[in-house]
Amino acid sequence: MQRVFVTGAAGFIGSSLVDRLLADGVRVVGWDDFSTGQRRFLESALQHPGFQLHEGDNLDLPALTRAMAGCDTVLHLAANADVRFGTEHPSRDLQQNTVATFHVLEAMRANRIKRIAFSSTGSVYGEAVVIPTPEDAPFPIQTSLYGASKVAGESLIQAYAEGFGFEAYIFRFVSILGERYTHGHVFDFYRQLLDHPDHLNVLGDGLQRKSYLYVQDCIDAILHVLHAGTATHAKHRTQVYNLGTPEYVRVNDSIRFICSALGLQPELRYTGGDRGWIGDNPFIFLDTAKIQATGWKPKLTIEAGIVKTLRWLQQNEWVYVHRR
Amino acid sequence: MQRVFVTGAAGFIGSSLVDRLLADGVRVVGWDDFSTGQRRFLESALQHPGFQLHEGDNLDLPALTRAMAGCDTVLHLAANADVRFGTEHPSRDLQQNTVATFHVLEAMRANRIKRIAFSSTGSVYGEAVVIPTPEDAPFPIQTSLYGASKVAGESLIQAYAEGFGFEAYIFRFVSILGERYTHGHVFDFYRQLLDHPDHLNVLGDGLQRKSYLYVQDCIDAILHVLHAGTATHAKHRTQVYNLGTPEYVRVNDSIRFICSALGLQPELRYTGGDRGWIGDNPFIFLDTAKIQATGWKPKLTIEAGIVKTLRWLQQNEWVYVHRR
Structure with a gap:
């Protein structure tokens, strides 16, 4: 890898990957529509x-094709x-x-770029019948539009x-x-606790x-x-x-x-039911034996990752203001 | 089912399904862009x-939504x-x-239609590692754009x-x-034998x-x-x-x-290799235990289906002329 094209370069994972590649001496072309990406995440890269x-925008194929010229690898992280x-x-x-994934592939073809990494999701397993879920789990039934759109992206790439x-x-x-980290349950819980430290609304039971x-473990693996x-x-x-930790x-x-990290004891108010929303999967745990067999393993436990996330949010409360 | 919307109504399978539904006393709204569909297939239905x-056109969502009004079931057969x-x-x-499948789903949602049947393909299994291949085979790697596009359609529907x-x-x-039947190997072989009865070019080995x-068995099953x-x-x-016969x-x-049905003995000229084209799967055989457990089974063997197809082509050589 000499010159890498990163879609979603201003995003959470994308910008972290950009910084790592630059530190490793790789040239990087970043691409982002800044619909959810943050310029501040690229301050150091810039x-x-x-x-x-x-x-x-990934939907603008001619511009995407021009921007990709001269790269040898595409890391396609841009996504809803x-x-x-x-x-x-x-x-x-x-x-x-x-x-968007189709456009990335077409832009690669036009530029004769042949190596791609793609950020998919454990959501493609729907409600997995085998847990921990291996990559060759039984052909799943999709339960969310997000999972469906990622299966479609994977399939196109294949x-x-x-x-x-x-x-x-x-x-x-x-x-x-x-x-x-700018969305997800730690983000939502911390925002709630900033607003009302005495109680926390929890989706599901x-x-x-x-x-x-943890994002740096994720980048190491890729x-x-x-x-x-x-x-x-x-x-x-x-x-x-599959990319995950061997725990849930x-x-x-x-x-x-x-x-515990915040020193708070809020009242917990559950919405009830065994899941947070339609298409939510009440048990996500991926079998990571395949990636571990390549010699990678995560450095942080889930607990350590959550606490690190929380500390970063505490130091960067601007993400709550700047978010669309 | 009182009023059924059929996409690809002028196609091979679509028009056969339209005729069957009408014979069963069901009202049918047919939809086709006539890019590959044949008006002659709808002569009797009309x-x-x-x-x-x-x-x-399925890509024209407003027109599709209007056409679908008042139906209770969608049979989505239109496809490349x-x-x-x-x-x-x-x-x-x-x-x-x-x-197109996304548009069909959106048109259904706008019309509050909630029942859909979709013609997918055994190609979604790629090069299956389990043969005969059951519906819950290991999560496959796609090997063709066709298979990928159908997985995407399936996933959206799910x-x-x-x-x-x-x-x-x-x-x-x-x-x-x-x-x-207007495309596929019997179609191609018969056309060749019309042109040059002395030899037959065969893709692969x-x-x-x-x-x-057989199409009527397929319709029975649906x-x-x-x-x-x-x-x-x-x-x-x-x-x-899965829809198929328990044989290959x-x-x-x-x-x-x-x-044998034509009384010909052409010289066979193989292009060689174990497959016909990139993404061709040299062994397709689906496990049909699930559909057979519902009480359906095919009436025709593969051989009988092939001979029936050939007889129809012999009586309908116009399909070779009219085809794009």
Whole structure:
């Protein structure tokens, strides 16, 4: 990797990856439409001579194609990452996750770029029948528009890898957290506790089991696999990896970590039911044996990741103001 | 089912389904853009008082929504069914299979129609690692743009079923053949033998193993499952069924059936290799235990289906002239 194109470069994971690549001496072309990305996340990158930023929309294929010129690898992280509100605007996931991914692939083809890494999600397993869920779990039934749009993106990438000789890495993430985290349950809980430290509204019954991964561990994993080039030796030129920690926590555990770190004892008010929203999966736990077999393993536990996230939010309360 | 909306109503399977529904006393609204559909296939339906035809494009959402008004069930068969040439025009599968399916779902939502059947494909299993391949086979890697676009369509339907309370039936077809068959290997072989009865060019090595289903058996299966309403009792409001015969044939068997029926002994000229084209799957054989457990079974063997197809082509050579 000499020159890497990062979509969603101003996002939580994207900007963290940009910083890491620059620190590793890789030149980076960043691409973002700043619909949810934050310029402040790129402050340091923008000082770096190896970084170029292009502002643009994945739905603008000609501009995307021009911006990508001269790169050898694409890290496609741009997405509508809002898993909860899909049914309020069903076309958003289709456009921003599926059609956008198609455009990224077409821009790569036009530029003869053949290596791609893609941030997918454990949501593609729907309500998994095998837990912990391996990459070759039974063909799932999708339960959210977000998951559906990511399956579609994965499938397009796989077909391009087969049809056009691309080398593709698909990473199915659990929820990622850490510095620059700007949406998700820690974000929501901390905002609530800023507003009303005496109580916390919790979607569902608090018993939902979820897995999380610290952003720097996530980035380590992606770069580790890209450097190993595992798809070049495999039967299929697409390799799929679950990315997560070998543990899960209940929502109530997570609340306990947060409240303890903040020194608060709010009254917990549950909305009830075994899930937070339509399409929410009450038990997400991915089998990460495949990625661990490559030699990577996470450095932080879920608890440590949650506390790190909280500390960053405490120091960066501006994210609550600046968020759309 | 009182009034059924059929997309791809002028196509091979669509028009056969329209005729069957009308014969069963169901009112039918047909929708087709006539890009590959044939008006001649609707000649009989157009005489029937229970049939209405709307000419339109699935990409025109307002027109699709208007046409669908007053229906209670959608049979979504319209598709780019060309599995071979995906890499020559990568956007076609995305538009005609994925985005079109999204529009069908949105038009249903606008009209408060909640029951859908969808013609998917065994191609979604890619190069299956379990053969015969059951519906819950290991999560596959896509090997064609066609397969990818159908996975995307399936996933959208599943997410709508979950998010909006739709009742959905997804049928993963093997290759369908029979009357009105206008593309596929029997079509191509017969055309060749009309042009040059002395030899036959065969893609691959002739050893590819494929499964086929006769169109009237296919229609029986779809209507049987819709009448049983299996999704209304299930955990998920989407039910997926493989549709095929419990047998497969080699391409060479198929050639033997065709040549024997025609009384020809052409020289066979193989292009070589174990597959016909990039993304071709040299062994397609679906496990049909799930659909057979509902009480349906196919009436025709693959050989009988191939011979019936050939007889129809012999009586309808106009399809070779009229085809785009």
